[in-house]
Amino acid sequence: MKKTGLINRVHKGLRVWLFEMGTLAQQTDFTNTEEGRKTVLELQQILKAFGRKSLLEEQYFLPALALQAPYVLSLVEEEKKQVKELSARLARCLQNYVQPGTSGHYQLAGLSIQQTYMEFLSFMLIYMNRQESLFNGLVSFDDATSLMLESEESCGSEFFAWMLKGMNSSEIAEWLFTDTEGSYEKKIALLGTLSPERLQAAGVEFDFRSNGVLFAA
Numbered sequence: 001m002k003k004t005g006l007i008n009r010v011h012k013g014l015r016v017w018l019f020e021m022g023t024l025a026q027q028t029d030f031t032n033t034e035e036g037r038k039t040v041l042e043l044q045q046i047l048k049a050f051g052r053k054s055l056l057e058e059q060y061f062l063p064a065l066a067l068q069a070p071y072v073l074s075l076v077e078e079e080k081k082q083v084k085e086l087s088a089r090l091a092r093c094l095q096n097y098v099q100p101g102t103s104g105h106y107q108l109a110g111l112s113i114q115q116t117y118m119e120f121l122s123f124m125l126i127y128m129n130r131q132e133s134l135f136n137g138l139v140s141f142d143d144a145t146s147l148m149l150e151s152e153e154s155c156g157s158e159f160f161a162w163m164l165k166g167m168n169s170s171e172i173a174e175w176l177f178t179d180t181e182g183s184y185e186k187k188i189a190l191l192g193t194l195s196p197e198r199l200q201a202a203g204v205e206f207d208f209r210s211n212g213v214l215f216a217a
Helices: 006-027 033-068 070-097 103-135 139-153 158-166 169-177 184-191 196-201
Strands: 204-207 212-216
Touching (some): 006 033, 158 184
16 A cells, blocks of 8 residues: 555544544533443543544654755744643543532533534644645655654554554555555455455455454455
């Protein structure tokens, strides 16, 4: 698979994750503290993932941007500042919810989580779209994305699982046999996170008992 479009595939996975967590936040009854705490943990996980993404961008993307498009560096840095501010606000909302309180406290804290998360989601969609318009077509940024994925692979499979969920059927089939974006063994394990229907649409026959690919079109 070509390196061109790596950023798009990463972002497609992150969008799916953002949308699913948005649905979860909306449907959670935060007056039920057991249900609310589970949602808080899920939201803390995605917040942590975006925090890692931001650090990796600072390590790999910004130096390349400074060389190839220094005229937009200040814009990107300003938007990254807004991302950090929104992330910090959401983190405070999540932490506030888990503090002991009355049913009224949990209701208000839950409402604050829902509102703040939707602000976070909306801004991240705009932010990622702008990144794609700036980064695509610049070879060094695709190289930087490869390095980012290699770094992320050491942090566990969750990030890659969401990236896979964001791909279309032809992208899944191509991704399975490309020499980049993770080892073949890692990819086989990740296929088990997809539904049989998604695998069939991609032309992949997968044995869930042995976690092995039986056939790929």
